[in-house]
Amino acid sequence: MESRTLVTDEKGLRNWLVAVAGRRRLIAPRREGDIVLLAQVSSADEVVLDFGITRNSPREVFFPLSEDLFSFRLNGRAISIEPPRSQPAETLLFGIRACDARSLAITDAVFNELGGRKDGSYASRRENTVLAVLWCNSVQPWCRCGSLGSPLESARGHADILITPLGDSFAFDAFTEKGASLVSPAELFSPASQEQAARRDEAYGKIEESAGRHPALTPVEEDWDAIWDNPVWKEMGARCLGCGVCTYLCPACTCFDILDECPGDLGRRYKCWDSCQFRLFTVHTSGHNPRPDQASRVRQRILHKFKSGPALTGLIGCVGCGRCLELCPAGISYVEILERLKQAAVAPAAPAGEGAAKDG
């Protein structure tokens, strides 16, 4: 949709946040110790604008860490079931990055589209939330957004509003009706001058160029047979602690578990995050585990994101946010793994590999 670029200064931005917070729940970046986290903020003063990327991803907003599906009450032999009490509040999600916005296409594909079904609560959270992307000031060492697409395309394609720092002010561009209607009250904003629009384009260009320096990453084309036994899996599996940091910080991961909790006469069924990197993720009641070691679990994660996932949804399951690259305690990098797979395809004779001290 066509919409004018509007501009305001930092004071105006914070006043805007205050105005919105009066009508909607505000989730924005907030500093906690040495990290910046997306959190529900009660005061616009808490919001930070100067950071790389939030430690947590916006996935928590739409696909919570744990979420009640329903609660139930036992009355003797009778069971009554009650739907969840709360409806998702109207929300402004402010301060996510372009890569984060792009990840919503992936979670949408899983929760909103797969098999023609919508996950009700995910869908209503998406509908009730306005996404305001804050354009990056610089490309961080771990960023690979440019390898998975254009950051600007990601923002334009998935954000409702894109806010670009111009140094002394911020440019607001709305891409949807939802977004446009939220860029108010009008007194806070003025139309962008030509010079401001040019500065905005320069900010876009700077990140696009910087991000574009990394080589593009594409789905793994080689046959399953050709890559299944690549020594890289054993090597990475040996190092991998099965800690779950990669999958839990990833904006594009969607695995979950469903459990019941019933301490007395009152109970609930809830959905919670799970990780394919946990040993118990695929264990059967018989005790058999089709992914018995860390090597097979690492392989699963990489190939799900870069081979079977794209085959299913048309989308690579990664947006290059860099969280897993920065935070893996064992330095496992999907960039390195994909490179090794490519190399093996070109020169199949691999040197003696490495392996875990103990399998499983």
Place this chain on the structure above:
Amino acid sequence: MSQDNIEKDQPAAAWEPNIVGFLCRWCSYAGADFAGSSRMEYPPNVRVIRVPCSGRIDPLFILKAFQQGADGVLVSGCHPGDCHYSKGNYYARRRMTLLKKMLDFIGYHPKRLRLEWISAAEAREFADVVREMVAEVATLGPAANERVENAGQVAPTPSPLSEESVGR
């Protein structure tokens, strides 16, 4: 599965301390039983969980009791030297002492965890301990009041269990 549930809908004014007592089967539980069969009067606020020995008590049980809404936890075993299994209570002694230090550091009031040695003959002592502990915890108030629910969660999901649960 049937469990005693405390009345859920009491107004705040009628709050009563909810104390979980881990009593060893050979000494303390017998002592408590003796107090009961002697018709001694003492407050009913202690829910007893019988364990074979105080050495069986994993700090996990105590921490879980607090997490589930207990306002206080009583741990009692045989006097050192008299453990039915010879040495279980010696292990418990070390373990509970360390646990107590940790709880204090984390902010739990030290009076909420009470450690006792009560023998099978010590019915009066058991009743006294319960009376004292209930009074002390009553002055401290509900442990739940000190909790911060879902602090910092991006999208906290209110759960019926957080409002209506055992012990509140």
Place this chain on the structure above:
Amino acid sequence: MMAELTERLRAEAAKLLSDGRVAMVIGYRQGPTPTEVVPAFITSPEGAEALVLNSLCVHNLATYLKSGTDGNVAVVAKPCDTRALVSLLQERQLKREQLVVVTVPCVGVADVRKFRAALGEDHALVQSLSQEGQDLLLALQGGGVRRIALADVLARKCAECAFQEPTLLAPSLSLGVDVRLDEGRAWASPPPSDRAEATAERIAAMPREERLRFWQEAFSRCIRCYACRSVCPVCFCNKCFADETMPQWVARSFGRAESELFHLVRFIHVAGRCTGCGECERVCPMEIPLTTVTDKMNQEVRELFGYEPGLTTEETPPLAHFTLEDLDIFGKG
């Protein structure tokens, strides 16, 4: 010195493998980028060339052995790491005869977060990393060299460490014992007000409600990824209490202080065995100050039982034994 030490390590590792003395050498290698070091699992003599040794070798490699080994394994161990190996041997998770411990002298390790912050924008420009004494040297694109003093980015555990010698485990192979840093450690011990005990005291001095809130807020950031548990060398239960479903001690939901419960139980379960390696805090993606509690617990263990975990295989953890004269606080409320 580091260069010489690294060469000797590579030669010894290759020899251990070619002699068939071990099937694998666990050490460190360069990671996906020049500023990263990652664990290495070398199974061929040629592979030993990849081994590196510098102050980014922060990982406690004992964790990779915590469930035992298939066959004989050599592990590169800093003095602090040998303590974790001792803990594992005490609890019979490992067999001494299967283990070849290659000790390296303590040169201190960096706090990776501080190191990355110090690097700043230069991060993307680093082409190679080396170490000279207690300085990290980073060769940059365009020809410059950045020198980062270890003392400026030192891990807190090193600054306060009382153990420098791997006297804890008769090493199978001790590299660099005869190679000493002439000038000693290039960092000063922190003043008492910066040490772990002082932090613990400050927290203990907080009014109770403030203290409780402090910890509740710290633990509320926890996303239950279990990285702390996965990396800990003494968390090796086949079925962790947190994974138990009958009964389910720790629900996988996020209300009612489930995360706090997980951490408190884990802290008390490792108490007396925890060697203060600080890995739990290093790997936590939410930067929860876990070592504040583990250091406090270690201090309590020291005071209550006069015990320091991981010193000798002849001892057992304090909660696994007792004396008749132990402090008795029972009966005094």
